[in-house]
Amino acid sequence: MEIKVLGTGCKKCTEVDKLVREVLAEINIPANVEKVEDFAQIAQYGVMLTPGLVINGKVKVTGKVPSKADIKKMIEEEK
Template sequence: MEIKVLGTGCQKCKELDKMVREALAEMNVAANVEKVEDIGQIVQYGVMLTPGLVINGKVKISGRLPNKADIKKMIEEENK
């Protein structure tokens, strides 16, 4: 599973990265988590507002900070 946390380094972006890693650990799911801070790469995903969350190439979140339960649900959907 490939997960990308999109954000230029703001507090919400850092918090999303932390929550994603915690959710994966709690679920015992292996994933390659990458923090993408380059604005050019972020725009390529069509994300105009950060933070953004991309799982397996699909944009799941843009412009808001989800709760950990939502993150776990997204991971489960893509881990089938």
């Protein structure tokens, strides 16, 4: 599973990264988690508001911090 957290390093972007890693540890699903901070790469996903969350190439969240429950549901849908 490939997960990308899109954002320029702001507080909300850091929070999404932390929540994703916590959820993965709780549900014991292996994944490669990458923080993407380059705006050109972020724009390639069509994301104009950060933070963004991309799971297996699909944009799942833009412009907000999802709850842990929402993140868990998104990850489980993609496994």
